[in-house]
Amino acid sequence: MPAAAAALSPSAFIDLLVAITGPRGVITAEGDMAPYLEDWRKLYRGHALAVVRPASTDEVAAIVRLCAGAGVAVVPQGGNTGLVGGAVPDGDARSILLQLGRMNRVRSIDPIDYSMVVEAGCVLEAVQGAARDAGRKFPLSLGAEGTAQIGGLIATNAGGIHVMRYGMMRDLVLGLEVVLPDGSVLSELTTLRKNNVGYDLKQLFIGAEGTLGIVTAASLKLFPPLRATRTIFFALPSLADGPRLLSLCREFTGDAVESFELIPRQGIDFATAHVPGTVDPLEGRPEWTVLTDISGRSDERLQEDLDHLVEAAFQAGLVTDGTIAQSEAQSKALWLLREAIVEGQRLAPGIQIKHDVSVQVSDMPGFVHAASEAVWRIHPDALINPFGHLGDGNIHFNVTLPAGSPPDAVKGVSEIVYRIIDDFGGSISAEHGIGRLKAVAYAARCPKPRADLAARLRKAVDPKGIMNPSVFRPAR
Template identity: 45%
Template sequence: MTTAEHTLPMGGLLATLQSIVGSAHVLTGDDLASYEQDWRQRTRGKALCVVRPCTTGEVARVVTACAQAGVPIVPQGGNTGLVAGSTPDASGTQVVLSLRRMAAVRAVDPDNMTITVEAGCILQEVQAAAEDAGFTFPLSLGAEGSCTIGGNLATNAGGTQVLRYGNTRELCLGLEVVTPQGDLWDGLTGLRKDNTGYDLRNLFIGSEGTLGVITAATLKLFPKPAARLTAWATLPSLENACRLLAMAHQHLAAGLTGFEVMNQCALGLVDKHYPQLRVPLWQQTPWCVLIEISDAESETHARSMLERLLEAAIEEGVVADAILAENMRQAHDLWHIRESITLAQAAEGLNVKHDISIPVSQIPAFVRKADNALAAIAAGVRFVTFGHLGDGNLHYNIQAPAGADNRAFVAEFEAQISAIVYDTVRQFRGSISAEHGIGELKRDTLPQHKSPTALALMRSIKSAIDPHNIMNPGRLLSV
């Protein structure tokens, strides 16, 4: 599988693209900087140009022109990904296809409880449109103010409410996609049952732009809860956090919508770089947990359930201390602390990130084993461990020892650290990517953790749909 050779002069392609979207929306030269750098600043590419269509028809014509010229396309939404999956390579021959201008809410169907939006719509705007219509769209991420729904779908993003509502895949009923040949697949049906062959929707979701360009989606909406409450609890161990999760399932049942764990190091970085957030109780115990309940009955009912859970957990010695948010503002402040961990890590300096999933019951054992192995090769290393314990997804990140040169540390130890982490993940039958995707950063590692049969099937699908390797080459799968 190789990228097609150029069959048209590049000047001719640029002129064609300008005729499709207008010269103002074909960017070259100095205008490309923000599109060529990934969010983590791990890689910087060089694009031939950035094209910004505003309709699905324009996307189709752009893809057709690039396919005819044999020029690879890199679809890009908000460019907030963490695995370098939406920035161009260094060749200067790839076209970045930015979907940011395609940001319309096309329709809200209250009776079907769906919303249809274009791929460039910011996640926060989807949430707001759902709210205005009297519903909730539950996908919630730290980058929700800048990430796009197309990017969320392309990476099958997770977030803080997967425990109840599932990943982005579970929130999507239909897609509109432009294929690598420039054809349009209109699958925006909004159907919850459609047993008519292969599930094309789920094939494109999570494909990281390697099979086509998602241009719009029909998404599920949910009734607004009558009440939503948040609690913050301190715990002496990760085992206690798992025990508290089991108790939360018993006490809160389907009302449990969020369960996030954060270690002391992670919260210490937030306290250091964002002291105005006033992280509560973080110095008292090694671990803290955020719990959210969404209740269909009333705030009184929700508060009673959450209080009973916390009282039982304290009585049994599972929880050391706890606070219950008194209003939505306090709840927002607590969640803002959790969502600021990634930014605090970035402020602390370059680090080694891992987005892994492990069976919930095995997470304490995994963390112990990985911590011990890494401490043995790098004295003083800091473990920034946090994430969605409710669905078994940890962000297991490694920071250089305090006062060390972060870049030098990453350059020296990253390969060894990741090898140890991923080997330990395999021992616990976990995944090296829970919600961030593979992109470029994990592409060469994937074959060591995916069966040859699975990889062969994935390559067969890629070759069948994109035989000339036009779509986001070098991402997800190695050629």
């Protein structure tokens, strides 16, 4: 925990901030700060000495130096779309919130090098668009892409729906510019594909949730655009067939599966009941379905591949029904259903409990079965909605309890789910991170050598403990 800013009064501290960024960059009125101090899910609301909005890396460095000297903590925030409370300060108002949205320039883009350099405050959708305008593709894609910023996506090692083919954010970063906790700047905005010169320091900051430094810019990998893509919706005879169908899809398409999403009956029911415009694509209410995008060199070839794939999948008994979108509109309707699962469950009556867990892909059916049984044993009336990135073994195992369930039931359900995750050697945070929400749950199952090493690293990089101090820390 940072030492108190004994030598500096709050107003003198604010004056020094204003001297760095100008008055535009410092917000101190409670009402103006409020939207930044509450997380998207409204689980956390904090206090801050100021919300600071720097316009350059030099300003970030000067702010961090000032805070390091004054013993003021720094909580970085991008688009504030995180799901684990990692981007809002705690309640003691001994920190600033550093909001990077003004640093939103695309610094460069090189189509022949398949790379671009962007600032941390660039919104993901804008980055995708800039790549597209240059004839290239930046493949990261997720629900919050219209708001989420590159810095936050790096700090949380974001995933999304294209991880199968292109990897997580970590796999898309070629280089970083980072302001370290002492205010020095680690400037490694390289676009090199290979660079074996000792420790790959950028890896430290990816997924560190702002605890080791402030990512101010990044160089990113680009890809050629896809020539043809088709969306397919399959019904499975049983969940156990999901991983086998995925493997078949990979083998029959030259490993061109862009995404492979599990949609359970419960998810379809939530979506169609509560989100206008969603439709159930198949007859007969199949219990388990899969939504997959597969790419190819041309529409003709892709159609030929998919014909072979569908034939093989039926012959192998891995699917009972299916539909291939015949237009952009049909594809969009299928993806709308997938995206509407979240909103549908949010609007459904009852208490909603979210989990972002992963197991190895081939274990996913076993995990869903075991976790569902365990939850139903305690709550026979729970609705279980395990949906999401089957291609990555990452399931959002979400549960609805009846309204009026006892207050400790939410925690109890999570404990059950996490215990089964432990049995399968899985992860209690596949893509959302630990933040503040999962700090206690993770600390309880983190092996000692890992916890010790992580603590030593944090101390070595941030000896004063000023960087996002509430994150990963169950004690606060």
